[in-house]
Amino acid sequence: MLTRIVAILFPLFAITAAGFLVGRRMKPDLTHANRLNMDVFVPALVFAALANREFRITEYLPLLGATLAVVLASGGIAWLIARAIGVEAKTFVPPLMFNNCGNLGLPLAVLAFGELALMPAVVIFMVSNLLHFSFGAWLLDHRVRLLTIWRVPSVAATFAGLAVGLSGIAVWPPLLTAVKMLGDISIPLMLFALGVRLTDARITAIGLGVFAAVMRPLIGMVLAWGILQVVELPAQEQALLLVFGALPPAVLNYIFAERYRQEPEKVASLVLIGNLAAVLFLPLALALAL
Known part of the structure; x- marks a missing residue:
């Protein structure tokens, strides 16, 4: 079991560490690469998964609801904790509410559970991503117009993929393959960019x-376990939800904190230390899930 967990996590941490080392030595400007990833490669990954003829969103409605419950309940508990310890809720709540289900969650799902796990992992990512760009942005700035969320490329790709999947339209296989190949760029680039960005925190x-x-991870795993006692999910989706609960804060929290001037240095510390702590908590989650 230990050997399997190490084999699953090593590629993730190795690529992230490579990004960190390159970031320290070369200080590359990945602004354009990150923008391409968020505007092209990640949307391609999401669309390819949702528009796949084998994908049936109705089969994942329980997982969708369970994920939504974990994210919202995490936010509620984080708000209570912030009030109790006297910390600004806008600083503390988002990092505990929105985790790294993109940079770490998607590649971890594939490495741990195989290619078939990508579709349910994308469903989890879809729920968290939609909430982060809508409710998460509104949480930091109540003037945010939620009706413009569809302009975010990954959100637009989600809607487009769902529309194609639900309509039963068959995308020309060579075209879908091309889109999938673009999406495949996103995962290693996300991990590498995560390592580079951690050097700036x-x-x-x-x-x-x-x-x-x-x-x-403690709140996330406890909530996932509690929800699994109520919601019946297939074994693989149970494992994915448990691992989802253990993921560290998303780097996007730091980007949002900078954009909305919400104590970005504090949020950077929460993100950096949280991702370093993933070395301890992800093996625990995998040991429970596998």
Whole structure:
């Protein structure tokens, strides 16, 4: 079991570490690469999975509901904790509510459970991504217009993929293959870019960062376990939901904090320490899930 867990996690951490080392030595500007990833490659990955003829969104409605419950309940608990410890909720809640289901979650799902796990993993990512760009943005700035969320490329790809899948339209296989090949670029690039971005993060609130690094996976796994006692899911989806609960804070939280000027250095500390702590918590989640 230990050997299997190491074999699953090593590629993820190796690529992230490579990005971190390159970031420290060469200080590359990945602004354009990250924009391409968010605007082209990730949307291609999402669309290819949702528009696949083998994908039936109705089969994943229980997983969709369970994921939604985990994300929203995590946010509610984080808000109560923030009130209790006297921390600004807008700083503390998003990193505990929105995890790294893109950079780490998608490649981890494929490595741990095989290619067939990509579709349910994309469903999980879809729910978290839609909530992050809508409710998450509104949480930081109530002036955000939620009706413009469809302009976000990954969100637009989600709607387009769902429309194609639900309508039963068969995408020309060579075209779908081309879109999938574009999507395949996103996963290693996300991991590498995560490593590079971690070199820019400044640790200014170590105590709060360590606390959040423990609470994020702990709350997520407990909620996932509790929901699984109520919602009946296939074995693979149960494992994916449990691992989803253990994922560290999304790097996007730091980007949003910068955009909306919500104590970005504190959020950077929460994200950095949380992702470092994933070395401890992801093996635990995999040991429980496998």
